[in-house]
Amino acid sequence: MQLNRIDMNLLVYLDVLLRERSVTRAADQLGISQPAMSNGLRRLRVLFDDPLLIRTSEGMTPTERARQLEPTLRTVLQDIERAVQPRSDFDAAASGRVFRIMVSDYAESTLIPPLLRRLREIAPSVILDLMTPSDVSFFDVEQGKVDLVINRFNSIPQSFHQTTVWKDDFCCMVSRDNPILDNFSLKNYLEAQHVWVSKTGFGVSVGVDPGDVQRLGWVDEVLRQLGKKRRITVFTRHYQAAMLLSEQNDLVLTVPSRAALLQAENPRLVVKAPPFEIPPIQLKLVWSPLLHHDPAHRWMRRLINEVAEEVIAPEF
Template sequence: MDLQRVDLNLLVHLDVLLREKNVTRASEQLGITQPAMSNILRRLRKLFNDPLLIRSSEGMTPTERALELQPRVRELLADLTQLLEPRTEFRPYTSSRVFRIMTSDYAEATLVPRLVKALRSEAPNVILDFLTPSDVSYRDMEQGRVDLAINRFNEVPQSFHQVLIWRDTFSCLLSADSPYVNRFNLKNYLKAQHVWVSKTGMGVGFGVNPEKSGGLGSIDAALQRLGQKRQISVFTRHYQMPAMLTANKDLIATLPTRVARMQANNDDIVIKEPPFFIPEFELTMAWSPLLQHHPAHRWLRQLIQHVSRQIIAEERIKYPLQTAIQDGSLHTQPIDLVEIDPDRQ
C-alpha cells in the first residue's frame, strides 16, 4: 500500500469510532457532523476491506478485524503523540503536577501511605488525587484523564500497560478472647459469625446474595468448592476491624494478609491462617498507552515500583518464611516485583 495516498487522520477517527461504537457519539466527540462521520466510516471500510462495525440489536458491534486493529491503532497514535511532543525533563522536586490515581481500599491501606511518604521527600509540591473505582471508567484512563489505576483487575483493555505490584494471600483476624482461638479449624470457622469487606459496603439489603459464590468473592467461592458457606453478619467497606472484633468475641474477619498484619497491632487481636485454601490475588498497576512515555508519568510509575520493593524487602525481614511455617499464624511469602508487558509488544 502507498502510504502517501493514505489519510492518517483516518486512524484518529477509527480510534474514536471503535471506542464509542456509535457514529453519532463519535461525530460529537470529534466535532464533525454525523453524515461526515458516516462518510469516514465508509472510507475506513474501504481502506481495511472490512465492515469494522456491524449493526446489531445492541448497537454497533466491532468485527474481529476491528478488535484486532483497536489496540494497535491506539499504540500507534500514542507513539505519534509522543514523537510530536517536545522532549522535556521532569523535575520532581520543583514540579506541582497533579496525578490522578484510581486505587482500591486495599491499595490505599497497604501501598499508599508509604507512597505519600516517599513523595513528600522527593516531590513536595506534587499533588496526589486518589479516586475510588466507582469514580473512574476505562474511557477516562484511555483518554489520559486518569494517570493510573492500582487495583485487583479481572481484565483491562488490551492496549493498556500493566505491572504486577505484588501478590497477597488471606488471613483471619479474631479477638484474643474468641472461643475459637485455640481450636481454629474449619468447623469452628463455619460456626462463627463473619465480617465481609466489600467495595461498597452494601450487603443483602442491596441485592448481594450470600448464596452466590460470585457475589462475595474468592473467600466464599473457595468455601463453595468445599460445599460450605459462612455466616456473614456484618457488611462493611472499611478495613478498620480491631474495635469491632474486640467488642464481638464471636466475629471473624478474613482479610488480605498485608491488611491483617496492620490490624493485628495489639494483644487484643490474633491473626490466623485460614483453615481452608483461598487462592492468592494480585495487585496490579495499569495505565493508558498515551502516558507510557511521558517523563512525569514514568517517574511516578518508577516511584511506585520502588516503594513496593521496599515494602517487600521489609516483609522478608519481619515475616520470614521460617517463622510462618513454625507458628502457622503468618503465611504470606513476599515475592519479587514482576513486570507484565512492561513495554507492550
C-alpha cells in the same frame, strides 16, 4: 490512495469518534466545534467510502469497516505520538502534575500512605486524585482519563498494560475476648460469624448475594472447593471498618496480611493464621497503552513499585 493526500488530522478525529461514539463528545475531547467535527466525519466517510458510524437506538454504532480499522488506527497514532514526543525526563521535584489513580480500599489503606510519604520528600507539589472502583470504568482507563488502577482483578482487557505490585497471604483477626481463640480450628471457624470485606473490579456495586459463593471472592471460593461454607453476618467494602468490627467478641475477619498491619498495635485484636490454606492474592498495577510511554507516567509507575517493595508482608 496516495498518503500525501490524506489529512492526518482526520485519523485523529476518527480515533476519538470511535472512542466516544458521539460527535459532540468527540468535539469536546479535541477542543473543536461540533460543526467542524461533523465536517470531519463527512470527509472520513468519503475517504474510506464507508459510513463508519451509524446512528442507532444505542447511539453512534461503528460499522464493520470501522471496527476493523480501530485497532490498526490506534496503533498507528500511538507510534506517531511516540515518535514525535520529546524525550526529556520528568522533573518530579518541580512538577505539580495531578495523577488520577483508581485504588481499592485495600490498596489505598496499605500502599498509598507510604507512597504519599515518599512523594512529600521527592515531589512535594505532585497531587494524587484517588478514585474508588465505583468512580471508574474500563473505558475511562482505556482513554487515559485515569492514570493508574491498583486493584485485584479476575480479568482485564488484553490491550492494557499491567504489573504485579505484590502478592499477599491471608490472616484472621479476632477479638482477644473471642472464645474461638481457645481452639481456632476449621470446625470452629465455620461455626463462627464472619465479617466479609472486598471491592474489586470496576463499576457501581448493587450489593452482595450471600448465596452466590463464586462472587464472594478468594476465601469463600476455597471453602467451596473444600465443600464448606462460612456464616457471613456483615458485608463491608472498607478494611478499617471491617477490622474495627472484628473487635466484637463473636466475629471473625479474614483479610490479606498487609491489611492486618493497619491494626497490628491494637491490643483488643489477635491475629491468627487461617485454619485452612488460602492461595495468595495478587495486587495489580494497570494502565492504558496511551500512557505507557509518557515520562511522568513511567516515573510514577517506578515509584509505586519501589515503595511496594518496602511494604513487607508480616508473618503471623
